[in-house]
Amino acid sequence: MENFIEYCLPYRLTALDRIKQYGYTIGLLALGAVLIALVGPVGILLCAGACYLAYRVYFSFLYELEYTLLENEITFTKIINKERRREMLKADISKTESYGPIDKMPANVKNVRSFVSHQGEEPEYFWITQKKNGESVCILFQPNERVLAVFATRARGKLR
Numbered sequence: 001m002e003n004f005i006e007y008c009l010p011y012r013l014t015a016l017d018r019i020k021q022y023g024y025t026i027g028l029l030a031l032g033a034v035l036i037a038l039v040g041p042v043g044i045l046l047c048a049g050a051c052y053l054a055y056r057v058y059f060s061f062l063y064e065l066e067y068t069l070l071e072n073e074i075t076f077t078k079i080i081n082k083e084r085r086r087e088m089l090k091a092d093i094s095k096t097e098s099y100g101p102i103d104k105m106p107a108n109v110k111n112v113r114s115f116v117s118h119q120g121e122e123p124e125y126f127w128i129t130q131k132k133n134g135e136s137v138c139i140l141f142q143p144n145e146r147v148l149a150v151f152a153t154r155a156r157g158k159l160r
Contacts, residue, residue: 100160
């Protein structure tokens, strides 16, 4: 039985994300203005580079989270500004230690990776699994009903 599920969740910026977004952008633009004042004509080229970098930094905060499930493997990808893809993590469902709603997450988890969109559309779940190097990791994500159905069959008995 082949399972292929793919879906995207747009990420909603938190207040801290907004502060970082505007702070980095304004800082780079200010750096460009200082370069023009200090370096002169060459500073104009450096300012153009700083402005381009500010543009890229500003839009790097606007992204979607994509979950792709193929057979036993889930890939978490970040799609930045609908043009650049960055694979964040791959994990195998067969190496599941436990999973369940986020309110039943154990308190002593150390290595936590969050792939939550802050949208509230899908319920949040935790998933404790092992990466390829054998290290245990806790993944926070928002699976839809189809992904949960795959977990129910492939990680049977590990729901909290």
